[in-house]
Amino acid sequence: MSVVIEVVGLRKSYDDVVAVDNISFEVHEGEIFGMVGPNGAGKTTTIECIEGLRQRDSGNVNLFGVDPDVSHSKLAERIGIQLQESALPARIRVREAMSLFGSFYASQADSDELLDRLGLTEKRSASFSKLSGGQKQRLFIALALINRPEVVFFDELTTGLDPQARRAMWDLVRQIRDEGHTVFLTTHFMEEAERLCDRVLILDRGKIVALDTPEALISSLEMEKRIVLTLPSAPDKLPLSDLPQVDRIEHSGDRVVVYGHGERFAGPVITALEHAGIDFLDVRTEQPNLDDVFLALTGREMRE
Amino acid sequence: MRGLLQLTIMSFKLYLREPIATFFTLAFPPLLVLLFGAMYGNNPEPMYGGYGTMDITMPAYTALILGTIGLLGIPITTSGYRELGVLRRFRATPMRPLTYIAADLLTNLTMTLLGMAILIGVGWALYRVRFEGQVLSVFVAVVFSGLTMFAIGYLIASLAPGARTAQVIGMVIFYPMMFLSGASVPLEVMPEGVRRISDFLPLTHVVTLLRGLWFGEAWGEHLTEVIILGGILVVGAALAARFFRWE
Numbered sequence: 076m077s078v079v080i081e082v083v084g085l086r087k088s089y090d091d092v093v094a095v096d097n098i099s100f101e102v103h104e105g106e107i108f109g110m111v112g113p114n115g116a117g118k119t120t121t122i123e124c125i126e127g128l129r130q131r132d133s134g135n136v137n138l139f140g141v142d143p144d145v146s147h148s149k150l151a152e153r154i155g156i157q158l159q160e161s162a163l164p165a166r167i168r169v170r171e172a173m174s175l176f177g178s179f180y181a182s183q184a185d186s187d188e189l190l191d192r193l194g195l196t197e198k199r200s201a202s203f204s205k206l207s208g209g210q211k212q213r214l215f216i217a218l219a220l221i222n223r224p225e226v227v228f229f230d231e232l233t234t235g236l237d238p239q240a241r242r243a244m245w246d247l248v249r250q251i252r253d254e255g256h257t258v259f260l261t262t263h264f265m266e267e268a269e270r271l272c273d274r275v276l277i278l279d280r281g282k283i284v285a286l287d288t289p290e291a292l293i294s295s296l297e298m299e300k301r302i303v304l305t306l307p308s309a310p311d312k313l314p315l316s317d318l319p320q321v322d323r324i325e326h327s328g329d330r331v332v333v334y335g336h337g338e339r340f341a342g343p344v345i346t347a348l349e350h351a352g353i354d355f356l357d358v359r360t361e362q363p364n365l366d367d368v369f370l371a372l373t374g375r376e377m378r379e
Numbered sequence: 380m381r382g383l384l385q386l387t388i389m390s391f392k393l394y395l396r397e398p399i400a401t402f403f404t405l406a407f408p409p410l411l412v413l414l415f416g417a418m419y420g421n422n423p424e425p426m427y428g429g430y431g432t433m434d435i436t437m438p439a440y441t442a443l444i445l446g447t448i449g450l451l452g453i454p455i456t457t458s459g460y461r462e463l464g465v466l467r468r469f470r471a472t473p474m475r476p477l478t479y480i481a482a483d484l485l486t487n488l489t490m491t492l493l494g495m496a497i498l499i500g501v502g503w504a505l506y507r508v509r510f511e512g513q514v515l516s517v518f519v520a521v522v523f524s525g526l527t528m529f530a531i532g533y534l535i536a537s538l539a540p541g542a543r544t545a546q547v548i549g550m551v552i553f554y555p556m557m558f559l560s561g562a563s564v565p566l567e568v569m570p571e572g573v574r575r576i577s578d579f580l581p582l583t584h585v586v587t588l589l590r591g592l593w594f595g596e597a598w599g600e601h602l603t604e605v606i607i608l609g610g611i612l613v614v615g616a617a618l619a620a621r622f623f624r625w626e
Contacts, residue, residue, distance in 0.1 A: 128471060151473040158471060161464035166396040171389060178385035179472040218468075 076103040079226055079257050080125060084134035087120050094120040096281035097134070102226075107248060107258040109272030111265060111365070113377055117281040118261040119159055122230050125259070126156055138226070152181055155224030157215045159231045159261075165204035169195055169214060172203065173221060180222035189217045192247070208235045216244075220251070227251060229260040233267060245271045265365040265377055269293075277369060284372045289365060296371055298363040300340050302333040304348075305356040314351045318343050382474050386482035387489075394490055400456075403447050404494045408440040409501040411563065421506040426567045430594065433506040435565060437499060438589035441521060443562040444494040446582050448487050449528025450535070450553040451546075457483070457536035458545035466625045476625070480533075488525055495521070511595040520592050524585040527608045530615030531581065537622040561586040581611050 080102035087095045095117040102108045110118050123129040125136055127143030127150055136143055143150050163172050173186035190196050193213040198206060206214065212235065219227055232248070233241040248271060252258050262268055268275045269289045277284040277292075285292055299322060306329050315321050315333060320340045325332040333344055341360050348355055369377045395401055412433065421431030460466050469479055502508035532549070539545035557563050559573060560582035566574055577583045588604040598605065 126471065128467075148473040148475060151471065156471040158464065158467060161468040161471075163468065164393050164460070164465055166393055167389065171392075175382075175385055175389050176472060179382040179474040181381075215468075 076105065078102070079104050079139060080108075080259065081137040082121075082125065082134070083136075085121065085124060085131055085136060086133045087117075087124060087129070087131050093281050095124070095131075098278070098281070098283050099134075100276055100283065100286055102257065102259055103274075104257055105252065105255060106273040107252050107260065107271060108274055108276070109268040110259070110261045110276045110278055111263065111268040111369075112278035112284075114263055116278045118263075118278055119230055121278070122228055122259065122261055126154065126228055127151070128156075152222065153225050155219035155222060155227040155256075157212075157219040157227075157229045157232065159234075161215070163203040163214075166202050168200055168202055169206070170199045172214065173217065176218050177221050182223050184221055184223045186217075186221065189220055192250075193217050209237070209240050212236060216247070224256065226257045226259060229258065231262060232260055233262070233264065241267070263377070265369065269365045275365065277365075277372065279369075279373050285368065292365065292368045293363055296363055296368055297336075298367060298371075299334045299336060300363070301361040302335070302341055302344055303357070303359045303361065304331045304333065305329055306331055307354060307356060310353065313353070314347050315344060318347060320344070381478075383478050383482055386474070386478065387485045390482055390486040391489060394486060400452050404444055404452070404490050405497055407447075408444060408494060408498045411440060411443075412436065412498065412501050412505065416505060421508065427565065428594075430509065431506065432565070433502055434509045434594075435590060437502050437508050437510070438517075438593040439562050439565065439586050440498055441491075441495050441589055442524065442560070442582055442585040443557065444491050444498075445521070445525050445528045445585060446553055446556055446560075446562060448491060449525070449530075449532040450556070451532075451549045453483070453487065453529055453532030454535040454539065454545040454549040455542060457533065458539050459542040461536070461624065461626060462542045464626070470625050484526070484529060487529060488522060491521065491525055510593060512592045513595075516598070517589070517592050520588055523605075523612075524588060524608060527581065527612040527615070528585070530612050530619055533619035533623065534615050537619050537624065556580045556582040559583070581608065584608055 078101045082101070083099045085095055085098050086093070098121065110121065112118055120129060124131045125138060125143060127147040130144055138150055139153065141150055167175070169190065170186070173190065177183045177186055187196075190199060193216060195210065195213055195217065198210055203211070203214070212232075216229070216232075219229070229248070233244050236244060245267070248258055248260070260272070272289060274287065275289050275292060276286045287295070313324060313331070315324060318335075320335045320337045320343055322334045322336060324334070335344070341358075345358065366377050369375075415436065416433050419432040421433035423429045423431055427435050470476075499508070531552075535548050535552070536545055539548055559569075559577050560580045561577065562582055566577055566583070569577070584604040584607050588601050588608065591601050592598070
């Protein structure tokens with residue numbers, strides 16, 4: 076897979092505070108690359124150094140093999156940017172914003188189709204100031220796609236959206252990737268990174284803590300998985316301790332927690348219970364997630 | 380300069396959608412004509428070199444429009460756009476900063492000319508105001524004076540930390556000038572002491588230059604104004620360019 080973004084030894088500080096401390100990574104063509112970390116980890120600084128909106132102190136950044144500090148306008152033609160904080164003039168209307176921003180680029184997408192995909196068709200004639208937070212966010216995404224960019228940058232894409240809108244946004248980002256765009260996003264929602272990204276870079280205090288696929292990051296923890304069962308009439312001895320995947324069992328009343336490991340862990344446990352004719356009500360499996368990864372690697376909880 | 384035309388047209392539309400800015404640019408000067416015309420009429424006055432009060436208010440109110448746009452409109456809009464992140468969003472496109480400034484200048488000059496047209500239209504319809512200069516010459520003087528006032532406006536926007544401060548600075552500079560420069564009240568009716576202060580106000584020189592050319596005087600007779608305004612333009616634009624921030 077070819078490399079579209081290459082970052083080597085990037086450093087940036089504001090006065091005495093080091094925001095990004097000597098980080099290096101690559102983003103591949105056609106992937107959803109996510110940068111996660113708590114607020115203040117240096118995500119926005121990193122993404123804006125790549126976009127050419129902020130000048131780095133040292134290190135190298137290449138976008139399509141070009142330094143964004145050297146040729147901003149040329150690169151801006153090939154990328155789409157959704158900024159974490161920005162606005163449009165209060166009285167500009169949605170369709171006017173689309174055609175105005177379209178006029179800045181050599182290549183233009185169909186703005187009606189974009190508005191349709193983002194559910195803004197009914198808001199075409201609405202002023203920017205009359206849009207809700209979610210609608211503004213969707214308009215900014217439409218604007219980021221107006222030039223059919225090769226790489227799209229989303230900085231805190233779903234902040235301020237309700238869970239339903241967030242999920243719809245994830246589907247949209249996957250679609251964008253499937254159409255051949257490369258997506259670079261930042262988020263402070265671990266769940267978002269886990270569900271959406273092909274590869275995740277965990278950033279903390281300006282340094283890279285880990286970089287891999289979400290699955291690899293989670294399995295690298297080698298954490299125990301848990302199955303939580305409700306057994307109304309549980310025998311004292313469950314036929315589970317002999318299973319090779321099971322490490323230990325905890326009883327508390329009719330609630331039983333089975334700890335174990337292995338990729339297929341739940342299956343044998345359920346099968347064994349059914350074989351023994353033991354009735355069980357709820358089954359819930361609990362897997363480690365990226366929050367656990369962050370906790371294990373930094374010793375601190377991710378805070379939203 | 381891709382996007383210049385679209386951005387200019389859009390800025391122009393957005394300007395017209397701001398009721399307060401539009402009122403002060405397009406409606407306020409003609410309203411002053413109605414008010415002061417009713418009070419003073421347009422009879423020739425020896426004090427004004429034989430011109431009527433309404434005759435001399437035409438170039439004066441033109442200067443008033445330039446002052447309003449340059450010292451209030453531009454600082455408030457520009458610093459507001461910066462504060463909200465509108466400028467940041469523009470910067471994330473291939474549009475060049477110079478295109479943005481050019482579109483803003485074109486919009487504000489067009490608004491000035493539109494305001495002038497309405498002002499002169501009302502003045503002509505009611506009082507048959509006199510014009511004895513050359514259209515091209517006055518046009519050049521309006522653009523030149525406009526750029527000078529706009530440069531001060533961009534400088535205020537560049538130095539002010541936020542939109543509120545920019546507004547306050549603009550008002551503090553504009554309101555004394557409005558009354559003491561001859562842009563709204565002719566300096567001829569002012570006491571001597573006030574007129575000495577007036578010499579230090581940039582807008583006074585705009586009023587003098589425009590009035591002179593309006594009634595057929597030559598540029599050569601107004602070298603003082605040209606030098607003072609030209610100096611403000613060069614220094615103001617240089618400082619504004621030096622201190623301008625996109626975020």
